[in-house]
Amino acid sequence: MTDVRLPGGDEAAFLAAVRSADPARFALVTERHRRDLQVHCYRMLANYEDAQDLTQETFLRAWHKRESFRGDAALRTWLYRIATNACLDFLDKRNDRTPVPAALPGPGSELPYLQPYPDRMLPEDPQESVVARETIELAFIVAVQHLPPRQRAVFILRDVLGWPAAKAAGALELTVASVTSALQRARVTVRERLPGRRLDWRSPATHELSEDERGAVKSYIDAHERNDLDGLMALLRDDLRFAMLPDPGTVTTTAGEAVDGWVSGGLFQPGHDDWRGVTTTVNRMPAAALYLRTPDAPEHRLFAVAVLHIAEGKIAELTGFDAAGKPWLGLPPAL
Structure with missing residues (x-):
């Protein structure tokens, strides 16, 4: 590692614990x-x-490797190195953790394993690059998944966390030249996957929702609770991108076709028309936790989490996650 230093408070406490x-x-x-x-x-x-499992694996590995820490690198750097390699080991063993071809004709791919990240579990310091909104939104997470694992690690360490090339090379046991080459290729892929999106990860980033975003998610919930299909349709852009995970198939559809599809699938019909909603945020994006009460149930039960990307006051992208029967994201299971 390249950040040679005298042990600071964190490192000294860790060495004492070791x-x-x-x-x-x-x-x-x-x-x-x-x-x-x-x-x-x-x-x-x-x-x-x-991510929860691999973080715990990181701590287990750190405990077993504790004697190897000498205090000549920051404790945080040492832990990130272990975490990165734990993730790479995980990906080496799993053939279901790469994008798969889209179910619909044409270019594109799906991430059936994608899950949202609850904002309440983000680090508390809003100035840290690890919580910059642009690097935690779903579109960014999906784009990064199209990188091969080691290229992905290089891109995250260098462009998101801002590590120098030598430091990233040391963490991944690569040469500086290999890291530089991998980063160049990764930037091209991410740029292709995020057309029109902000790609400068190191300048000041946004954290808070805009008024448009807050208003849109409130109106989205209100439309559900009133079974107002016209109102719901009015919130959606005509080039809406919609996905309901873990089902395959991201589609670009008109607002009318999207609502018609939900209705033909049984939603907003008798027995599936008693909704309640809770505004939340995941991946620093506006989201609605939707609860449905069926005729045989005494309460509204968590049904889905809809994550919204708002553009010019309308919903441009809607990623739904099946949450039925899951104690998920710290949300109450019933209302």
């Missing part, structure tokens, strides 16, 4: 890095549950 061989003391020092590491694993894997 010398004590006390797991509880070790956990106390490393736990403060959990949220940063979990976001990092999520960017690598695009799946919230996998």
Whole structure:
């Protein structure tokens, strides 16, 4: 590693925990890095549950490798290195964690394993690059998944976290030249996957929802609760991109066709027309947690989470996640 330094407070506390061989003391020092590491694993894997598991794996590996830490690199750097390689090992063993061809004709691919990331689990410091909105939104997470795993790791370490090339090379056991080449290729792919989106990850980034976004998600919930199909249709752009995960098939459709499809599928029909909604945020994007009460149920149960991308006051992209029966994202299971 290249950030040679005298041990600071965090590193000194960690070295003391290592010398004590006390797991509880070790956990106390490393736990403060959990949220940063979990976001990092999520960017690598695009799946919230996998990110939780790999963060825990990172801490287990760190415990077993604790004697190798000498304090000549920042503790955070050392943990990121372990987390990155744990994710790469995971991806090496899983053939279901790469984009698959889209179900519909034409170019495109799907991420059936994509999951949203709850904002309440993001690191608390809004100035950290790890929580910049532009690098946690679903479109960015999906774009990054189209990079081969090691190229993905290089891109995240260099362009998102801002690591120098030598530091990233040390973490991945690559040459600086290999890292530079991988980054150039990764930037081309990400630029192709995010046309028209902001691609400068190092300048000041946004964090808060706009008034348009807050208003749109409120109107989206209100339309559900009133079964106002015309109002719902008016919120959608005519070139809406819609996906309902984990079902395959992202489609670009008109507002009318989207609503007609939901109705023909049984939604907003008798027995599936008693809705309640809760405004939330995931991936620093506006989202609606939708609850449905069926005739045989005494309460509204969590049904789906709809993540919205708002453009000029209208819903341009709607990514729905099946949440039925899941204790998901810290949301109440019923209302």
